[in-house]
Amino acid sequence: MSETVAIANYIGLSAVIFFIGVAGVLTRRNPLIILMAIELMWNAANLALVAFAKSWLNNAGHIFVFLVVTVAAAEAAIGLAIVVIVFRNARNVDVDEAASLRG
Amino acid sequence: MMLYALWLLPLVGALVLWTFGPQLKGLGGWVATAFIAASFALTVALFGAASQPNPGSFDGVSAPLVTWIPGFSLGLMLDPLSLLWTLVITGIGGLIHLYAIGYMEGDRAVARFFAYMNFFVFAMLTLVLSDNFVGLLVGWGLVGLASYFLIGFWFFKPSAVAAARKAFVINVVGDVGLMFAVFVLFKATGSAGYWTVFEKAPTLPESIVLLACICIFIGCAAKSAQVPLHTWLPDAMEGPTPVSALIHAATMVTAGVYLVARCAPLWSHSADARELVGTIGAITAIAGALLGIVQWDIKRVLAYSTMSQIGYMIMGVGVGAYSGGVLQFFTHAFFKADLFLAAGLVIHALGDEQDIRNMGGLRTKTPFAFWTMLIGTMSICGIPLLAGFYSKDEVVYQTLERGHPWMYAVAALTAGITAFYMFRMFFIAFFGKNRAGAGAAHAHHGSLPAWVMQLPVGLLALGAIASGYVSIGGDQSPWFRFLAPDFPAADNVPIYAVPISDGLSTVLVLAIVLVGIGLAYWRYGTAAATADASARLAREAKSQPQILVRGYYVDDLIGALVVRPAQAAGGFFGRIVDPHVVDGAVRDLAWIAGVLGLFVRRLQNGLVRAYAIALVVGVAGFLAYYAFAGVTK
């Protein structure tokens, strides 16, 4: 059944998910939600990779997805650690509050 | 070889004195004099070789220096004309150096003085020994520089500094003129060497020759203090008396005469140029003489007389009487140096007094100065048997012979005025009773024997008598034959038949001169005149015509036309352009940077979301580029 679905559809879907993630990063103020939107973006990229791997029957795409998952995990861990430190005893968990690097 | 040494020895002397001056102490002057004397000896040694060349071509002593571009080389040469000048520069220069040892004794900066004097001699030698216009120009500029150094030698006197600056600036005007002349000649003939240019001179269009001559003459007018660039010379008397004698009487101011004489082949081809030069010379002669009548400073009288006498020289070489004009230079060098140095003896004896109203009775006080000054004064007036007589007579008659009767009239009249003001000075200063007040300073007492200062003056006085004798015999005299290679008799300048014979003219001029002396004696020299000299002189001082006292207002004119506009321009640039435009541009650039910074600063608000938006905007930009421009391999 998947033979009849063109790769372009998967790529389009991947793009849509990616930009939903971007919208989330730009719009939300809770740092946790922002991190989750970033996870969405990672996954959109993974989808594109798997689609291309299938299209060309080249499992380098799969390997790369594996790598992406690893890096995304590492990034989520560290990002969450930073969020924890910054907002541990804050009254508001709001990214706008962490604006002390203003020029 | 000897020519190189001749040229460079004074420079070595200057360097030695500059470097080791403080160590040499009293010996500095002797060292300097020794270098000049060595140059003089070398000149004499080269005399024979340099004076033998064939007429019309150059065979004298030459010493090439450097070939700059192929076909364009600089070098030194010694032909009769430059040999003559070199003899005067080194010979009379040497005597003046010797004199200066005594005169400058006790000054705080003796070594610097002699270094400058030697440097001047070197510069002047560069000027006259060059075989091309470029070397001439170099020497021209260096001489102006040396003059600046020496006029402003006593730099703690503001008047001396101002005078030095004035001299330098006016000389620069002349330098520019001379430079243009060199450019014109180079463009027209493809060379800056004298002989190449002179060979090609007959083939050049008359307008080019005239232009070159005018530009050359601007230089000459500045350097030789001809009207209207003469105002620096009286002020240049601020320098020490040996300086006045050497530079502003015998040598530097005669550089203009040298140049016109050197470029005789050019002048022979342009009657208009000759007319210009002769006219300026005549005007200067009489203008200077008239101004000499109202001066009270002994050195200023001599300065104006220099201006006037150089007017004679210029007039002479201007009408085409090259040998005559150069003879006037030769005799003038002797008697003017004699006059200046004798005046220096007087000044020293009276403790730096220069105003003749405060002198008087010096006949008995300084007899040596009295006699030498008398000889010099008689020579300048043209008393027969003295040197000045021969040269003045020659120049004056030549103006008639070459077809300029009005110049003749001016020259003859000026001879009378010269006699009048020179003897006025002489009578006021030397006759009568001593008018120095109770507060007069005491004479300088040096540790050197009197002959150090008196020997040069004496020798110069002898020259003031005898230097004219070489020209006895008309065209066959040693003088004319010596200069014949440079000034062949068959040049382009026409000679006319004149109603007055040479002898009659001589008598006529002599009569005018005697009238002048008689007038001066009647006003200043008689017993009655000298009896109440102070009162008479004070009355005269009040009644002098303003136009003469103010120097025909030339200084004021230059001040209004040149100095004040220049100062205004300078003020404008200094007060408005510099702070507002130049500094303003820099300030405005900084202000722009600041404003941009203030604007850009608002982008850094520290908000994560804003930065994220900026990121996405960048990505959108990239995508837009690739979307519309396409991905190219």
Place this chain on the structure above:
Amino acid sequence: MIAFWLLGIWLVLSAIFTVTARKPVYSVIGLLANFVALAMLYLTLNAEFLAVVQIVIYSGAILVLFLFVIALLSSGTAAFGIGPDKMPRAIGPALVLVVATLGLLVFGLSRAPMAISPGTSTSTTGPVGTAGVFGSVSDFGRALFTTHLLPFEVTAFILMVAVIGVILLAGDAAPQPTLGKHAPQRRRSDRAREPILK
């Protein structure tokens, strides 16, 4: 075909829910749904191993990590505190920007010639369960440990770095918090000492 469309809609809706949910816990649930849909999409693309990896690592580990942090930061069941909005008028333009960028990407992709050589295929397709078929565990494993050994080792390194980083950041000697009542207070005089361009 139908599977693709259904899964696609499920994916998009859950993504939108994740991004717009009020409470973070709801976002985590939405994200979980998203990952499940994604795993099923991988299955339609013959990437069985990756589908499992997706569930195990992403949903099983990373989302749990998120839940832990939410628990750490929240004070009970109350909603997270939120400060004043410092970019109130940014949401409209930001959404427009996102849509525009998406449009540009699609437009650019549609115009770009896809003349890229695909590279050699590494395995053949076949029914699920056949040994060594494209997307199977053995195929993936062979590629991972032979052709792409270096990246594999590097991932190990990355993970080690991440662990060390987390320990340093949030371990025993935790750095000073920058917000909240235990953070050093910035005084008004600090601001006065800042150099400001005139």
